Amino acid sequence: MLSPADSLAPDWLAIPDDANTLASGVWPASAQRDADGEIVLGGMPVSEIVRTHGTPVLVLDENEVRGRARAFHDAFAAAAAQHSTSARVYYAGKAFLSTTIARWVTEEGLNVDVCTGGELEVALAAGVDPARLGFHGNNKSVSEIERAVSAGIGTIIVDSRIEIERIAVAAERAGTVQRVLVRVNSGVHAETHDFLATAHEDQKFGMPFADAETAVARIRELASLEFAGLHCHIGSQIFGVAGFRESASRVLALHEKLLAGGDIPILNLGGGFGIAYTSVDDPTPIAQLAAEIVDAVAAGCAERGIPLPILAFEPGRAIVGTAGVTLYEVGTTKPVTLESGASRLYVSVDGGMSDNARPALYGAQFSARIASRTSDAAPALARVVGKHCESGDIVVDHEYLPGDVAPGDLLAVPATGAYCASLSSNYNHVPRPAVVAVADGSSRVIVRGETIDDLLSRDVGISMNEGAR
Structure with a gap:
């Protein structure tokens, strides 16, 4: 009772x-x-x-942050090495960013994602190598793009057709070739234990596959840009790997199609791995996450007869939460x-x-x-x-x-x-x-x-x- x-x-x-x-x-x-x-x-x-x-x-x-950063780095590196490729793990600056945190995670082998000019300046102030930074965001301003390009940022994640032209102009002015990824919507949306597959994502981030094909074609036309790969993110606070498997399968289909136009060195599958907020939460162990996701991507590439690219992941809150x-x-x-x-x-x-x-x-x-x-x-x-x-x-x-x-x-x-x-x-x-x-x-x-x-x-x-x- x-x-x-x-x-x-x-x-x-x-x-x-x-x-x-x-x-x-x-x-x-x-x-x-x-x-x-x-x-x-x-x-x-x-x-x-x-x-x-x-x-x-x-x-x-501090030791918890460092330990979790190191665990994610080592788990994905080991899983990728099993399939003769490599992996990059990005710390999500939006989760919490300060110069101290940026130094901790990069010292443990991680790269850093930023999504505003402010986050970019914090990472640079921390002394992070710009080549280890990725720049996200659905509305990067012209000044933010120019600052990122001039700083030598490693990758900019393209979120719309408009950004392609802005980044190309900034890179041309800077006399450099800027590496970019294109963010796509795989139609898989994951929330905690469940995922829902839909035809298109009704959200502000990324592009449908058809638009992404056109975007990649335009990037490849521009001498100041280098198309480095696709990016996809399916949600946050995710337990399990089912959503990642489904999303990876769909993105690999597009990746294979785009290979006809040239090499694609990187595939970023995002992350958003969950943590325990209460005693009933049961997050997937880090090593299991890494092994099962990388195995699924490797199997998908083998089925299609295409090379396995460098893989990138963004654990999100799982590093610092x-x-x-x-x-x-x-x-x-x-x-x-x-x-x-x-x-x-x-x-x-x-x-x-x-x-x-x-x-x-x-x-x-x-x-x-x-x-x-x-x-x-x-x-x-x-x-x-x-x-x-x-x-x-x-x-x-x-x-x-x-x-x-x-x-x-x-x-x-x-x-x-x-x-x-x-x-x-x-x-x-x-x-x-x-x-x-x-x-x-x-x-x-x-x-x-x-x-x-x-x-x-x-x-x-x-x-x-x-x-x-």
Whole structure:
């Protein structure tokens, strides 16, 4: 028999035997509780991190980022070598980009994807070899294209016919030949466990196959451009390889047709590999992903009697997502009881949708744990909410926390390394939090947190004297 509180819980959320346990795979490998019950990240107790850096704060485990980058690089390299080719793995700058992160992932063998002029400048400021950069985006400006070409960017991913002419002119002016990929829509759309095959993708990215053929023909006519291959991306937070197999099969059919016009050295199959946000998520192991996808492409090439190209992949959030843990301080708690008798404990923290917009944007699910202590109190169904003036300001929609969670407790939300800092805002004039790296018992700021003075400094209606604080 369900209790009234349990009737509000989704079917996938089970009452935990111990609401203090850190689910394996959801947290960085270094995360553990010490003898006092406090969570330790990268060898640093959370209370020490907060004492130095305040809350909210996004904590990134350096060794987790490096380890996952290295694991993806090595897995795809090994899988490709089995078929006498090579593989390139690109870190998705949009997931989270800073100069420090760019250095970490490139030191571990990855290339970097950027999709705006700002991301390009961060990567260049980090000292990343421009030849190891790929430039995505459906609306690259002329100035962004010119900057990328002049910097010597490795590849630009063409998203429309208009871009072909823009890139060609920029490359001609720069006196160079720019390598480009053409992004296509394979008609396979993957979301988590399921994929749906359709005739055409109704979305802003890429081109249908018929348009791509015309685009490639035009690229091959232009002396300042080099057609290097096709690019396809089928979705995000994907578990399993079924969608990749189907998409690869379709893209290879186009690849084979285009070979009649010349060599095609690269095939980029995108990525969007999923991570665990909750204990019920079951992402596909990295080595299995790499082996099965590369095997499928190799088999498809063999069936068609065509050479296997260099393969490229974009794991997305899978590099940095699990490495991030956001720490908050609990401000208030409030039990809410419905007319049905069902109740839920609302736990308000000192951040919210300004530092994690994903629940509001996508209905994304996260986990949470009291970080500063353990508790023997019975688990209570809770909803972690932020401080913003929005009813949709939810950080963790459904979670069981110890029923004695109280103001002053530190609360940790794992798997926030991707698409949290990069989507952060100043909604309600809340300063964005710092990003802090931890490793081997020490911490350091890699992105400075904002202050109220930072926000006021952008308001031109405040004179310097009146705005002084």
